Amino acid sequence: MKLFARDALLPSGWAHDVLVDVDGDGSIRAVEVAFAAPADAERVQGPLIPGMPNVHSHAFQRALAGLTERGGPGADNFWTWRTEMYRFLERIGPDEEEAVAAQLYIELLKAGYTSVGEFHYLHHDPAGRPYANPGEMAERIRAAAAATGIRLTLLPVFYAHSDFGGATPMPAQRRFIHDTDGFLRLVAELARNERQVVGVAPHSLRAVATQELAEIVAFTRAKLVDAPIHIHAAEQRKEVDDCLAWCGARPVEWLLEHTGIDAQWCVVHATHMTLEETRGLAATGAVVGLCPTTEADLGDGIFPAVDYLAARGNLGIGGDSHVGVDPFLELRLIDAAQRLTLEKRNVLVRDGESSGLSLYQRALAGGARALAQPVGAIAAGRRADLLVLNG
Template sequence: MTSQVFAGQALLPEGWARDVVIGFDAAGTIARVETGAEQAPGMERVEIMVPALSNLHSHAFQRAMAGLAEVAGPSADSFWTWRDRMYRCVGSMTPDDIETVALYLQIELLKGGFGHLVEFHYQHHSGTGVPYANPAETSLRQFEAARQSGIGLTQLPVFYAQSDFGGLPPVAGQRPFLHDVDGYLRLMETVRARAAEDGQLAGCAIHSLRAATPEQMRAILAELPEEAPIHIHVAEQMREVEASIAWSGRRPVEWLLDEMPVDARWCLIHATHLTDSEVTRMAQSGAVAGLCPATEANLGDGIFEARDFLAQGGRFGVGTDSHVATSVAEELRLLEYSQRLRDRARNCLAAGEGSSTGRRLLGGALAGGHQAAGIAKAGLQVGAAASWLVMDHEHPFVGTASGDTLIDRWIFALGDQAIRDVIVRGKKVIENRRHALDEEIAPRFAEVLRKIQA
């Protein structure tokens, strides 16, 4: 049986259309798109429909420490001093805490315009590094959170074995993350089975070139299903770039493109520090640049070369990483603003004269985010997930706009207030800015925060 929704205007892959009927089946897959249609009696109506995006990079547990690393230390603060604070947070969390934080975060992300989440999950063991009775315990908690929140999920269990280039042994704070290759492959099997059972997706993540040797990477890649997405942190910090050169004589992205089969299955997270040659080669590879502008700004990482990368046909998506921000609008806005601040120009990422910057950002992040999540079809089209945002037409900034102006006002002037309802695979998970579990999850999340801050 097919359900149907009528939209006064909807953003389709080919552009804006009016009087649109979207029909979807019981599995939440779009089966029919008709434009210039009439609203049948009893058919639900919305005024403005925009496709929901995929968030391509998340460490859910880090939402609990947002705002706890903003006090200056006795020496120069950096990503590396922040990482020490993060290790302390990890060591105090139980599986129940991990599930609570993941659920709270997923609800926030839904309200922020994300219908699907790629969870780069590396918090595998207890704080002392001792595996749980079920080695996949914390991975399964991510699926349980998604079952309750209603968000789509691609889980990427993370391989992490070393502390730095050249196979240096891990440090104490990394004990909750560690696997050998065989243990990691068993974990991936469990995650893939649960994903299939829940109608979700799974892939692979190698934490970074610091955390895995080339031999370990090749052994893992040899066991992956052909369709599985592959994600890796790379070239986030200059210290990482310098260490890579000292180890191999090559920069991280250069080494990766030389030594690994990087193609459209891959998502290179951050890739902040690139040469002109690396920008070109990465764009030509078909890999997605996984950008997390709010986290990259918070950590002082630097600015991705988005202007040159997009000009060469590069693909990108956005994630919220450490979750100092949780919305589509904030990430896309900061991506554009970072280019403006660096280049002292405006509308840096627009497609050309007369084109909307917001529309270029939204379309690119939609396509790249879905590709990085392992989703074959993006947007409101037959065969894609029935996942969309209902914009609040009663808000003056929304109700007086149409077409691409509406997108520009959402991203650059309004933010999350523009979003009223969120539908994921045909189910309304956010209604009038509320989730059914809001009242239940808030006090549970507060208890975890008290524990973390103690």
């Protein structure tokens, strides 16, 4: 198949009269610029751009959107929202998981996302027992992705504790819990599907003990080689304070010192960092997964994007709890938060750059890396997961 676009967003920027040659498997064979449209090419009716990767998704939480927006007694924050989310879990079985995920993935595709990283931690039945197929819920996520056509990176989550230092899990967390051996068996079984990217997601330093994290990272590097490793870190100030009380270091600081974090990693949120942490994380080549609509909804705080991008850090965007499904809104919120904080305009770009274009291209590149998918660019060898701006 050949696509001809009068305007297309290439890695080098906007180009005119672009011919994109796509093979039968959906990969881009070649890209020609300033090319006359051949008779057998399909003329796209609008500018052609790469679809956006969504690096961080909890699909089932889409069904919770709007149900936690009433005030209650006392302070309302991430932790009170989490309590409501745990209650909601009682309603979600395999059929509900697949249905909600399929609806969400359709919404994401319509909004401009073409790939998704599913940070999947709803493993067991409501009583906390493994299903007859321990990967039942993960397979329902796969089925939803296959039915809708979104490209999936499956990130099974390891969750074993309720707080730093290996604290016993809460009863409300029973559907998430694995021991290390059981989790690695699950990952190995899911990874047998070689046509799909499978990574790992140690949930957070709150939920994963030091030795468990080391074992999971070692397994991934040995058995899955270049598979992505995703982890939540420093989303809330309380998390930072609790981490300091546990080990004397902040979450990102601890990761930098103890894990060998590199370009294989995606650190989700990383909201509360010192300047030293910010520069250190940027230097690793890891991707920070920002989820601005969720972070705003939960009152998390504001990511230090100006300092991080000045240090040449990589970023991607995610929907997280999916209170919103619009990638362009996520990018606007990143930019707007910095402007409001610093009381200046165009703070994320250098002289002459477009704020919107720069952020979009950064999120494409970071998202492709975080999902370990050949997407995010109109270029030979990449998948033709593309959007036409015609609405």
